[in-house]
Amino acid sequence: MVQLLIGQALNGVIVGTLYGIIALGVTLTFGITGIVNFALGEFMMIGAYLTWYLVDVAGLPFAVALLPAVVGAAGCGFVADQLLFRFTRNNLINGLLVSIGLISVVESGALLLWSATPKDMSYVLTGSVQLATISLPEMKLVVFALLAAVILLTYAALSRTWMGRAAYAFAQNAEAAMLMGVKTARLQSGVVVYSTALAGFGGALYASLYSLEPAMGGMYILKGVEAAILGGIGSPLGSLVGGIILGVTEAIGSIYLPSAFRDAYGLVFIVGILLYRPSGLFGSDR
Amino acid sequence: MIKALMWLSAVSLMATPVFAQDVVKIGQIEAQTGPNAIYGYMSSQGMPIAVDQINKAGGFKVGDKTYKLELISPDTRGDPKEASIQLKKMLETDGVRFVFGPFLSNVFVTIEPYAKQFNGKFLLMGGATRIHDFLGKPDHDFLMRTWNWDAGPKGFGNLMVDRLIKDTGAKKVALLIQNDQGGKVLADIYLPMFKAKGVETQIEFFEPGTKDFSAVLAKLAAGKPDILFPGYSDAALYDIVRQSVEGNYFRRFFLVRGSLGPGLKNKDQIDDYFVYVPKYFEAAEKTDPKVAKFVADYKAFYKRDFPYDQAPLCSSSCYDHVFMLVEAMKKAGSVTDVAKIRKALLSMTYDGLWKISYDEHGEEIFNFDIVHMTRGGKIAVTSVEAR
Numbered sequence: 001m002v003q004l005l006i007g008q009a010l011n012g013v014i015v016g017t018l019y020g021i022i023a024l025g026v027t028l029t030f031g032i033t034g035i036v037n038f039a040l041g042e043f044m045m046i047g048a049y050l051t052w053y054l055v056d057v058a059g060l061p062f063a064v065a066l067l068p069a070v071v072g073a074a075g076c077g078f079v080a081d082q083l084l085f086r087f088t089r090n091n092l093i094n095g096l097l098v099s100i101g102l103i104s105v106v107e108s109g110a111l112l113l114w115s116a117t118p119k120d121m122s123y124v125l126t127g128s129v130q131l132a133t134i135s136l137p138e139m140k141l142v143v144f145a146l147l148a149a150v151i152l153l154t155y156a157a158l159s160r161t162w163m164g165r166a167a168y169a170f171a172q173n174a175e176a177a178m179l180m181g182v183k184t185a186r187l188q189s190g191v192v193v194y195s196t197a198l199a200g201f202g203g204a205l206y207a208s209l210y211s212l213e214p215a216m217g218g219m220y221i222l223k224g225v226e227a228a229i230l231g232g233i234g235s236p237l238g239s240l241v242g243g244i245i246l247g248v249t250e251a252i253g254s255i256y257l258p259s260a261f262r263d264a265y266g267l268v269f270i271v272g273i274l275l276y277r278p279s280g281l282f283g284s285d286r
Numbered sequence: 287m288i289k290a291l292m293w294l295s296a297v298s299l300m301a302t303p304v305f306a307q308d309v310v311k312i313g314q315i316e317a318q319t320g321p322n323a324i325y326g327y328m329s330s331q332g333m334p335i336a337v338d339q340i341n342k343a344g345g346f347k348v349g350d351k352t353y354k355l356e357l358i359s360p361d362t363r364g365d366p367k368e369a370s371i372q373l374k375k376m377l378e379t380d381g382v383r384f385v386f387g388p389f390l391s392n393v394f395v396t397i398e399p400y401a402k403q404f405n406g407k408f409l410l411m412g413g414a415t416r417i418h419d420f421l422g423k424p425d426h427d428f429l430m431r432t433w434n435w436d437a438g439p440k441g442f443g444n445l446m447v448d449r450l451i452k453d454t455g456a457k458k459v460a461l462l463i464q465n466d467q468g469g470k471v472l473a474d475i476y477l478p479m480f481k482a483k484g485v486e487t488q489i490e491f492f493e494p495g496t497k498d499f500s501a502v503l504a505k506l507a508a509g510k511p512d513i514l515f516p517g518y519s520d521a522a523l524y525d526i527v528r529q530s531v532e533g534n535y536f537r538r539f540f541l542v543r544g545s546l547g548p549g550l551k552n553k554d555q556i557d558d559y560f561v562y563v564p565k566y567f568e569a570a571e572k573t574d575p576k577v578a579k580f581v582a583d584y585k586a587f588y589k590r591d592f593p594y595d596q597a598p599l600c601s602s603s604c605y606d607h608v609f610m611l612v613e614a615m616k617k618a619g620s621v622t623d624v625a626k627i628r629k630a631l632l633s634m635t636y637d638g639l640w641k642i643s644y645d646e647h648g649e650e651i652f653n654f655d656i657v658h659m660t661r662g663g664k665i666a667v668t669s670v671e672a673r
Contacts, residue, residue: 211524
């Protein structure tokens, strides 16, 4: 039983980083543009399908396919920003409506292009790492390392580069940041595009672990939003921690309780945390 | 000038009903998008081909009139509320008398109370498992089920379980089923069936949309069952089978819903993979000219590859069923007398991609295949004549 618990806790950590990367996109977009971009799950789906296409159809190695898939998702993010999101800046309701509309459009487009038949990409790594009696798939460990690295690098870039500090400054006081020379329109577009690139990266790695279907983004954006709220909106590290807590809670909850209500275990945990820390684990109390 | 316009209007008004009578509208309520689109996908792909072929051939003749078909096929997205609105529009506004679908039980149980108000005025022909419970009940003559039933002496599930026990000697089966109407029905059917045959069971349900099954697979594997019986759509099965073999939880699988695809993908890691396949198209295409023609027609119509792994689902409310309905209308000598057309459907056997007939309650019976794959992808196909 202990081995089962440890194994699933580790699995929860790995799955949680996938929630974390979407949560990071959610938290960045909300902090800088004032909208909750529910369509981020769709950019994840785009990244996943592009990866599948480049690997299984075009025959590229997975490592080579990652970059164009991320660029493709970011490119779609740029188009969406210029055509739609830039008109909804700092308007939560309009942004929400546009992002929900975008979900329908992108999902229908994916269905038209790739049908509802699940796509299961050629396996990149098939082996497992054996820790005593615990078996962890090698690909999951690679995905965990890559996602955690990207989240931590984003955190470092936000706290140690001029651009990152400009983003923080803008999130705290947009007018003051503008007066200090921060090019706000470019910053906002940049953050939207970067968030979609993160989602695309998450999607590309997701494709190496799970089967793809056009509706896949829906569940992950909900987890991403949950993780962002749990970790504290505005905190990149909080996104990672929030995602991991969510992943571990679901995995452990499924062992002791019926797995049919797995999603609820994370939500109950969030409610419990938010009762004591309304701004999330790493969120500012301001 | 005014007189000419009045004449023109009068002629137009007279012409409209004549034109309307020459078209038979058929409806379809299936999920074409959304998490369960996989169950509506093939139906919504097959019906337009059949309608196109019938219309391009000049339509069909009933009595001394020639009719063409008009297909109304909105997307329910698997949402029962959406499906209810669409069905209401079909029945009350569009004047549709023949509706195909739904395949999803949660959609069916929502539309059923409304649909039964139109008993005797239309036919609802769907594959949803829950439809079985209402067949032959008072006020439910409108219902026909377009899918083989699992249980009963000749039920395909019953035959498959017998085959499983005979071939593997399984004594304990773990069921991992989606937590929705369809999944609950599967549990209701198969738990007593296994028990009656002396096979021990353990069961877990999972939420629709789940992608990571590691935790629940580990939990089930701890009970040391002989085989995993996962359900029920490929969207989940690809992940369940992969994670089962990667985590070394299970290597033997038994499926009554879903395709061969997940097994083939992991063929070098599995020991046994039993699957109910209404038709194993890959093999049937080489031996049955009707199947080969359908595959070619599909490719020409949609200008894309044929979805071999989804094609077996065309056994429900799909291509054959449109032709069968047309034959029934011809036999009944009417395109509007629903009772006569239903009677004609119940009395006929249609020999298309499948050999289709109905039992006295309106449940479909068709020939099917059991595919047993072993390590390395070695496949043995057993064709079963259900009647």
